[in-house]
Amino acid sequence: MDMNHTVTAKDVAKLAGVSQSSVSRVYFEGAKVSEKTRLKVLAAAKQLGYRPNEFARSLITNRTRIIGLVMKGVDNPFYPQVLTRFTAAFKALGFSVLFVHTNNEELEAEDIEILLNYNVAGVIITDATMSLNVANEFKENKIPLVFFNRKLQTDDFYSVSCNNLDAGRKVAMYLLEKGVTDMVYISGNEDTSTSRERQRGFFEVLESRQIPYTKYASNYTYEGGYQTALKAIRSGHVPAAFFVANDIMALGTVDALKQQGVKIPEETKVIGFDDIEMADWPSYQLTTWRQPVEKMIHFTTSYLMDEIAAYTGKSGKVEVDGALIERLTT
Amino acid sequence: MDMNHTVTAKDVAKLAGVSQSSVSRVYFEGAKVSEKTRLKVLAAAKQLGYRPNEFARSLITNRTRIIGLVMKGVDNPFYPQVLTRFTAAFKALGFSVLFVHTNNEELEAEDIEILLNYNVAGVIITDATMSLNVANEFKENKIPLVFFNRKLQTDDFYSVSCNNLDAGRKVAMYLLEKGVTDMVYISGNEDTSTSRERQRGFFEVLESRQIPYTKYASNYTYEGGYQTALKAIRSGHVPAAFFVANDIMALGTVDALKQQGVKIPEETKVIGFDDIEMADWPSYQLTTWRQPVEKMIHFTTSYLMDEIAAYTGKSGKVEVDGALIERLTT
DNA sequence: GTGAAATTTGCATACGTATGCAAAAAATGG
């Protein structure tokens, strides 16, 4: 039964015959209330349909239960998955997600201004970077910040990602075991740490074994993978294997090769990165490197929760091991 | 230059040599301030790094600039697209998006309680329904609500969707023109209005022309489309065409048929629904019905903005026409 | 330059909750 005006703690207090403070204490975790008044308050609250006003709360405590989640490439199916899992994880922890989308590789001040205005409890920045002075604003306001799936040049922040360097190495070794003699690496956007590191580990091994390779720069999209693969075989020479910096490009690569009549895995092999759902689809059955999403999310949320409980501003670079998922393209 | 404590309007006022009210007025749209003080205030604000506290604002105005966006099936690539476009649209309007994810077809009270606690300015519910008493809570709190891509049984709410009934009819007529003699319809979750209406329009035309058809129930997932297609041709009879209730299932259908050696479009035709990005991929080139996403988003946002400006609680069922996108599977 | 009108400003207060402090109540010990 709602009145016309919003129900406040004062209303509940009056009905329950207690003070507003007591009502507040019932809803404030860790505050002391006797069982008797708690029951009285809850009964009255239920009757009136009372719900604590989060804004008034935040105004006092100077903190919210909102996590800012900044995403860039939602066209990559890897990220919707990340988004839903984060949302589920935070819901379980009693936090909500303020979603911010950006198209720029580097976040601008305006993109994240809203997060500061809302005084979010923590921020996750996915698949993008930001200028340091913008990032420092979070530090100044003691808002914990995690870069997810991006490693930074500086040591001043906390980042969680897959161990891309090691993954690149393992992929190379796996292909060498398969007897592959020359390779192509198709990179994602070159200004991303993910692509660079995967590449570095991969090339490192190839060079040590003196395996010839070619690198093509692409952009983390299906169309990019498709066109780049076409370009790579235009000369007529088909390499023995393609390592593609993410799955969505790898699917484009597979389709381009199929369209050109190149048999996979007989004539060439393709290996992707991420292990998105589509990699397991029957028409692709893409061998890929699985990102340990659950673990990455775990490290991210637990860092944020710790920092929200007691801010230290500590930095770090967490890298979680993934695993090779072998399917039918190798 | 940030102090340790958060910068308030009072600090800015002191530095600028004006009152806190004046600072407030500078940041409050539509309030009267002289150009002189505005400049003084902005200068001082910039120097101190002032940023109005959204919570204090909301506490007074009793409204926020947050839109609650409730999503269900983010595994369907149709929705990430919707999410980013909504986010972009609202950002342009000065609103932020609180993202809520649910797995249930019917939202529970707890799913949306957070939206009430945060006193969101408006709510969009995508791809899900909710019990009426939950929905009524929004009405009681005068929070505008739009069901996106779901039509309700009752007339009490506002919904925006594609004209699914008409789309079903047009698809049927298109296939008939192609000389198709018998058909299969693969439905999505049967408790969704989208699937039911597409089906109704489709069958209506077929029945009036006395074209035989079979219906298979599936679940809006790739795997569902794949398995259902296999089941449909298990008897050995391949229908002349498949109408599949969404693209992701249609892709599964295409893959299943390919895997069984059924030639598309020669031996059978497949037509999907949504026009997700993947429908245009070279290895699929799926003919499909394009949902007019931009228009749907436009109707949703403008309804919400109107209702936020002056709440009327008016209901309605907006249905926007889509269009057939002809590719290579028909 | 003067008086009236129009605009701008500051003052004071309100929004709904959390919290330190002191008073009240309950629990404990003898």
Add this chain to the structure above:
DNA sequence: CCATTTTTTGCATACGTATGCAAATTTCAC
């Protein structure tokens, strides 16, 4: 049952901003 400790409660105030109202300032017409 009383004295003491512990727990619970209410009071009063603070959080940072918006806004009605009256005072102060500016604008305008003559």
